[in-house]
Amino acid sequence: MLKRTLALALITLPVLAFADTTYVVREGDTVLKIADKILASKDGKKDPRRYAFAKKIVAANSSIEDSNLLSPGQSIVIPEVEEKKKKVIQIVMDENDKSTVEASAQEVDETAAPGKQPIVVGEAEALAPVVVPPTVATAATEQVAKTEPQAAVQAEIKKEEKVPELPVAKADLKLPKDMESEDFITITPSVEFSNFKVKNRSTLQESEVRSKVNTGLDVQFEKSLNEKTSVLFNLGFSYVQLDQFDDGVTELSHTIQWHKRVSLGLAYALTPRLHFEAKVEGADRLFIIPESANHLDTVDVFNPGAEITVAWDFIHTNSSVVAAALSGHYYDGLTEDGVTYKSSFDPAGSIYWVANADGKMKYRLSVDYSVRNQGTDLTEQREESLGFGASLVLPW
Structure with a gap:
């Protein structure tokens, strides 16, 4: 009680x-x-x-x-001089029934020093239980609470009014199946048509290749870290075929090349519709260098580089997405066999459409445009390309 x-x-x-x-x-x-x-x-x-x-x-x-x-x-x-004595009634109140109290009385010396226990002068006869109106009992209780030291009140409440702790059930925070992050593999065959121009720095002669066609296959593995972040790993190969020059005089020694590329990076969803990718990569790049006055040759050089892409889903429904992406490729320069291959920054843009097939598998169609400005200490070259890709996205 x-x-x-x-x-x-x-x-x-x-x-x-x-x-x-x-x-x-x-x-x-x-x-x-x-x-x-x-x-x-x-x-x-x-x-x-x-x-x-x-x-x-x-x-x-x-x-x-x-x-x-x-x-x-x-x-x-x-x-x-008359000194005052006070008779003090000690009231013990039942919290469960505020109208009933027990009382006892004693005389105390009013002149006792403040903060010390009262000096008992004489003990009065025990009083019978008295009935105090609830309003008086409540007011008296509040008055005592104000005069008691704060620490004592807190200790008393903690001791007598301790509330038993209730067991707390652990919430199941597992996401629904359709909201869980998944891993994907994307297989993309592609074809690219290019306009290729070359300028000899020593003779200032400009030549243009009739056509350049790349047929490629890229495989990208996507490992989800959480709902917003994924790790990307890409492997790709291209079959490159060049035609002869338009001038009918300049000849090209090798018109067929095989190129490889590899990259590793992160994809992050800035918002549900805005996505960001950053990769480090290495790729074979095609350079044309002079062998003689009217004879040029193709050289493949594997250059390290980096790629940054920002994509925005401007149409987003439950079954499909239409998006636009802008990217930039940076390739570092190097010197090999006495030829200096210069660094370059190549911009690119694409529009793509992604559709769900059965809730898991997805299809993707894309149109890409890129510009490559690259050269050596012997030549300058510019390449403008238009590419088309069809991807199959599968969970793994």
């Missing part, structure tokens, strides 16, 4: 403290000032009995005509 204890001062009992004494008036004394000196407390506060005690001093001394006009050296009688 939870109980609280509170104390109410009910009765003040007069008790004699000491007999009459004589006081010699000093300069500036008045009857009220003398009363304050006699009743002075340690905390310096004015005693509420000061006016009544001053009247008693005047009544005990017939020689005092004016309480504010006393002569220095005058002797006056100081009557006895």
